[in-house]
Amino acid sequence: MPETVLVTGGAGFIGSHTCVELLDHGYEVVVVDNHVNSSPQALERIAKVAGRPLTAAHDVDVRDRAALSAVFAAHRVDAVIHFAAHKAVGESVSLPVEYYDTNVGGTCTLLSVMRRHRVRRLVFSSSCSVYGEAESGPLTEHSPVAPTNPYARTKLMCEQVLADVCAHFAELRVLALRYFNPVGAHPSGLLGEDPRGVPDNLMPYVAQVAVGRREELSVFGADYPTPDGTGVRDYIHVMDVAEGHRVALQHLDEHSGMQVFNLGTGTGTSVLQLVNTFARVSGRPVPHRTVGRRAGDVAALVADASAVTAAWGWTTTRDLTAMCRDAWQFQQLNPDGYSSRSSLAAGPTTGESPCS
Numbered sequence: 217m218p219e220t221v222l223v224t225g226g227a228g229f230i231g232s233h234t235c236v237e238l239l240d241h242g243y244e245v246v247v248v249d250n251h252v253n254s255s256p257q258a259l260e261r262i263a264k265v266a267g268r269p270l271t272a273a274h275d276v277d278v279r280d281r282a283a284l285s286a287v288f289a290a291h292r293v294d295a296v297i298h299f300a301a302h303k304a305v306g307e308s309v310s311l312p313v314e315y316y317d318t319n320v321g322g323t324c325t326l327l328s329v330m331r332r333h334r335v336r337r338l339v340f341s342s343s344c345s346v347y348g349e350a351e352s353g354p355l356t357e358h359s360p361v362a363p364t365n366p367y368a369r370t371k372l373m374c375e376q377v378l379a380d381v382c383a384h385f386a387e388l389r390v391l392a393l394r395y396f397n398p399v400g401a402h403p404s405g406l407l408g409e410d411p412r413g414v415p416d417n418l419m420p421y422v423a424q425v426a427v428g429r430r431e432e433l434s435v436f437g438a439d440y441p442t443p444d445g446t447g448v449r450d451y452i453h454v455m456d457v458a459e460g461h462r463v464a465l466q467h468l469d470e471h472s473g474m475q476v477f478n479l480g481t482g483t484g485t486s487v488l489q490l491v492n493t494f495a496r497v498s499g500r501p502v503p504h505r506t507v508g509r510r511a512g513d514v515a516a517l518v519a520d521a522s523a524v525t526a527a528w529g530w531t532t533t534r535d536l537t538a539m540c541r542d543a544w545q546f547q548q549l550n551p552d553g554y555s556s557r558s559s560l561a562a563g564p565t566t567g568e569s570p571c572s
């Protein structure tokens with residue numbers, strides 16, 4: 217019997233790519249998403265890219281205990297991947313209650329529903345933002361945590377909740393993955409990052425400048441103590457992140473309790489390096505202008521990604537060129553995101569439903 221994985225937030229950026237990865241590897245996939253930050257069209261794209269349907273997709277808020285419980289009652293769930301959360305750092309400062317409610321409250325509701333239905337395996341989306349003001353040098357899972365905004369605190373709180381719950385319920389198996397900066401898209405160009413409004417993050421902003429949707433990129437500071445003065449981050453291809461989740465599922469049962477791993481490449485890239493690589497692979501200019509530093513930014517955040525390789529024998533395989541190429545492919549084919557109607561993105565009409 218193939219394993220059934222329940223993916224919360226499965227219509228979102230990382231969730232949709234992970235669904236494809238799971239379908240490609242024979243898993244049955246059940247999605248729970250209330251589409252507060254995603255398009256239901258992503259679910260159709262998942263089925264189209266994978267060439268087979270999701271088992272089911274439920275328009276459910278993870279905080280809705282009764283509705284979530286009904287989903288677990290309807291499927292034989294072997295493991296859960298919990299992506300559903302709010303993720304915008306700036307917004308979390310102005311909407312802290314909403315962030316704690318969804319991110320921490322939603323995780324608590326999920327845990328109690330999992331317990332009720334005797335589901336004991338969970339992969340949790342954590343974030344490099346828990347490290348906050350970075351130490352110099354690559355960050356290991358043992359580097360101090362010091363979140364600097366409500367969003368990052370929700371992620372650290374969730375990790376603490378999960379550790380406490382694991383300490384009490386010996387049968388639970390939890391992997392918390394701290395992603396660094398996921399970017400890129402599925403190489404088909406059918407799935408990608410579709411931010412609402414003005415993108416907060418660098419890669420989607422650069423892609424929208426290259427496609428002509430925005431005039432120029434503001435580079436937030438060129439006076440950092442980095443080789444070219446611009447901020448350095450550890451960008452990781454979203455398909456590597458997706459693959460990391462599929463591999464995590466295979467290793468969930470190896471340890472009791474909770475384990476935490478970084479998901480990064482271990483390679484730092486500056487803003488200007490990313491801009492120049494994007495311009496090269498797209499063949500389009502990316503006009504940019506240096507402005508002041510963005511509040512709360514740090515000079516460099518790079519993972520020591522060796523622990524996950526030592527534990528699972530797995531590592532990332534896609535480089536910055538692939539990240540830019542695939543982000544550009546998605547941007548070109550979907551200039552207005554999932555609401556676009558470009559010929560390839562619309563694709564041939566198969567008439568298939570994303571769900572069986």
Ligand code: NAD
Nearest residue numbers: 225228229230249250251252253254277278300301341343
């Ligand atoms: P996303 O916003 O694209 O996806 C999140 C999905 O969760 C969306 O489809 C949204 O509609 C859904 N959702 C939100 N609240 C919900 C609720 N109450 N009930 C049901 N569904 C809900 O974000 P993403 O970039 O795919 O991020 C996925 C996870 O990874 C998040 O937990 C995020 O905090 C974490 N993360 C993201 C990044 C990043 O840079 N993208 C980095 C580190 C960690």
Ligand code: WQD
Nearest residue numbers: 305343345396397416417418421434435436447449487513
């Ligand atoms: C990257 C670099 C900016 C936009 C965020 C979250 C973090 C995690 C990953 C969820 C920085 C510079 C950006 C622009 C720019 N997400 N930049 N002009 O801030 O490293 O991390 O995503 O967990 O929590 O904070 O990513 O893409 O916003 O910025 O110059 O228009 O690009 O200053 O150096 P960040 P980012």
